[in-house]
Amino acid sequence: MSVLDLRDVHRDFGSGASLVRALRGLSLTVEAGEFVAVMGASGSGKTTLLNVAGGLDRPTRGEVLVADRLLTGDRAALAALRRRTVGYVFQDLNLIPALSALENVMLPRELDGVRTAQARTEAAVALADVGLADAASRFPDELSGGQRQRVAIARALVGSRALLLADEPAGALDSTTGEDIMKLLRARCDSGASCLMATHESRHAAYADRVLFLQDGTLTESPTPSAPAHTKEDA
């Protein structure tokens, strides 16, 4: 089952002389359990792609399906679908400082209308899944940068959320902490979640099942490379 399906998606900003065609007929499918990385220079439209994929922004043309449902219709239905199926992780500014790690992770479930006791139980499970069971009562400023990103990932995947949209999730972290975040995303996908990640770091993209390049508003699937030529040395 595809968790995310973008079909011939266009997204224009502005009009006339100032028209910017950020996405130009882009198609992409993310399957359950798949980890897909999108690479591209800054300004190539990676963030626009994630926003459109998660329903935070609407395509000018084309279709977006999340969990086989079309992201259209009235705002309330769209918001509900988005909230229940999609989680976001950004480079920073992910957590609410006045809430503990556990409360941060509970928040989306409480917004879903789940009762507090159940939200608490689910949040504890999600925190344990990211290796932070012991840090549940700490506040964001008592956590390291890597731990904060782990909490953000737990929050993005709490409950039945199956699609994680990650925008440079390790962008602000040092190289080893960043790797730990990639290992965590890899592990979450190996246990069934799906992740669409924008990154400019090839080392991070290398954790994904597929790597796509975004350029001039369209995606190029990195082709299955031919075997490197081993040319004979001579002369």
Added chain:
Amino acid sequence: MSIRHGLLALLTRGPRYGYQLRAEFETATGGAWPLNIGQVYTTLGRLERDGLAVRGAEDAEGRHVYAVTDAGRAEAARWFASPVGRADRPRDELAVKLALALTGSGVDVRAVVQAQRASTLATMRDLTRRKLGVAEPAQALVLDAQIFQAEAEIRWLDHCERSLR
């Protein structure tokens, strides 16, 4: 790096004397890899032996002009189209290949860059998978050495691509 393919690529631009090939090779690669004239003629002899180039008649000054054959043209195209393996290559081949592509071998430079990046990224994914499977930190760091080298190459390829805009 194969001098053979470098000279062959130059010959696809038109018939050349040995000394011309040497000068053009050094111009294209910024003198990063000086050739001696002996290497050039040895290589031309092998290209001729393998049917990739033909030697023309001697001119008044006793020099021979060399021209590419159809087989040689096909071999040069194959070389440009084939990613360089990371495994056991002398590292400069890629830089030389791009320099020759850029200085007018009639190939799509961007396609060369993209094919190489796809190949290097695939190598990086294999290395990353292997790294996830090793328990010994030292082994992971050895794999990291190769991963970071691959990363450097990808960053350089990105830079090349941007410079071509």
